Amino acid sequence: MKRILIFLSFILISLSSCTGKSAVVETKSEKEHMDIAVFLYRNDDHFINTLKEAIEETAVKNEKDWGKGTYSFTYFNGKNQNEIQINQIKEAISSGADVLAINIVERGSAKKIIDMAKEADVPIVFFNRQPIDVDMARWDKLYYVGLDGIQSGEMQGEIVADYWNEHPEMDKNGDGILQYIMLQGQYNHQDTILRTKYSIETIKKAGIAVEELAKETANWQRLEADSIITTLLGVYGDRIELIISNNDMMALGAKDAIARRDKEVYIPTVGVDGTSPAIEALEKGELIGTVFNDAKKQGEMVARLSYYLAKGIDPASDLENLESGTYYWIDYEKIEAKKEVVLPVTQKSKIEDVSAQNIEESSETD
Numbered sequence: 001m002k003r004i005l006i007f008l009s010f011i012l013i014s015l016s017s018c019t020g021k022s023a024v025v026e027t028k029s030e031k032e033h034m035d036i037a038v039f040l041y042r043n044d045d046h047f048i049n050t051l052k053e054a055i056e057e058t059a060v061k062n063e064k065d066w067g068k069g070t071y072s073f074t075y076f077n078g079k080n081q082n083e084i085q086i087n088q089i090k091e092a093i094s095s096g097a098d099v100l101a102i103n104i105v106e107r108g109s110a111k112k113i114i115d116m117a118k119e120a121d122v123p124i125v126f127f128n129r130q131p132i133d134v135d136m137a138r139w140d141k142l143y144y145v146g147l148d149g150i151q152s153g154e155m156q157g158e159i160v161a162d163y164w165n166e167h168p169e170m171d172k173n174g175d176g177i178l179q180y181i182m183l184q185g186q187y188n189h190q191d192t193i194l195r196t197k198y199s200i201e202t203i204k205k206a207g208i209a210v211e212e213l214a215k216e217t218a219n220w221q222r223l224e225a226d227s228i229i230t231t232l233l234g235v236y237g238d239r240i241e242l243i244i245s246n247n248d249m250m251a252l253g254a255k256d257a258i259a260r261r262d263k264e265v266y267i268p269t270v271g272v273d274g275t276s277p278a279i280e281a282l283e284k285g286e287l288i289g290t291v292f293n294d295a296k297k298q299g300e301m302v303a304r305l306s307y308y309l310a311k312g313i314d315p316a317s318d319l320e321n322l323e324s325g326t327y328y329w330i331d332y333e334k335i336e337a338k339k340e341v342v343l344p345v346t347q348k349s350k351i352e353d354v355s356a357q358n359i360e361e362s363s364e365t366d
């Protein structure tokens with residue numbers, strides 16, 4: 001009998017040493033360390049970097065409550081390429097990531113990514129780039145942190161309408177129509193589609209007639225916007241009465257192009273994001289307004305949600321306003337430039353020139 005017992009315990013010992021820790025399969029809640037993998041669509045987008053910093057800060061700030069060393073956030077740069085990101089996600093899943101926080105490169109790939117995550121039972125927190133509702137409904141372990149693109153478009157439109165009403169000189173050619181250029185973000189991004197549409201609709205609803213001189217994509221990038229506006233200034237010059245940009249970085253790129261021109265032109269420009277360089281520009285009167293897109297709050301919520309999911313805590317227990325148990329919405333805020341700093345002197349003198357010229361012309365025809 002004794003012999004048999006010794007033999008049995010030998011078998012048990014060998015079994016447990018084979019599996020590493022114990023013969024029992026480790027469950028998520030027993031894991032000592034949680035890996036949260038964060039995928040950025042690219043790592044040189046100013047706005048996304050601010051958001052990433054907020055994730056990092058939140059992770060550090062909560063170390064005491066969350067348990068230092070029991071979780072980590074790892075970041076991946078998708079280099080704006082769908083295939084690269086999909087492979088990164090695939091690898092993270094197979095190396096045991098507990099939660100995926102995804103700033104998706106290509107919204108059309110959401111289904112594929114969700115299928116992979118679902119099969120491995122790894123929850124996803126999407127942020128900033130929103131998969132379509134049909135995809136978000138594919139599984140109950142999908143979340144989204146973001147803002148409503150419609151709201152940002154409407155706020156941009158209101159800023160423009162206010163400015164037009166307070167500055168009749170904005171109508172440079174005096175035809176009662178607002179001639180504008182639209183600078184767009186990446187084409188398939190929900191914010192590009194919604195900001196473009198709702199900004200113009202809001203301006204029209206305010207009773208202002210508009211004429212689109214050009215609509216171009218600068219892919220959210222300052223340098224691309226600079227080069228596009230350089231070309232468009234050559235084509236339209238002073239006919240441009242407004243530049244409306246889907247984000248601040250492109251608005252600033254437009255301003256760079258304008259500033260490089262020898263001739264003094266002032267073109268009211270409006271962006272979205274409220275990034276620090278945009279706020280500086282706004283204070284100098286270079287932008288007529290922007291719409292605050294709270295990157296800090298988004299980063300914080302991505303970190304919180306991911307942490308809860310990793311630790312098996314029901315996110316709804318801390319976050320009351322989780323719409324349909326899936327969406328965490330944050331509000332945009334309108335930022336209008338202070339009225340008195342808006343119109344630079346160069347513009348005023350230019351308007352005086354133009355009106356003097358008009359008087360001359362009209363007296364000639366008399």
Ligand code: BGC
Nearest residue numbers: 045047128129191220247273
């Ligand atoms: C921001 C842009 C940013 C883009 C990235 C938008 O919501 O306004 O500045 O480049 O997201 O996806």
Ligand code: CA
Nearest residue numbers: 171175177179
């Ligand atoms: Ca006009």
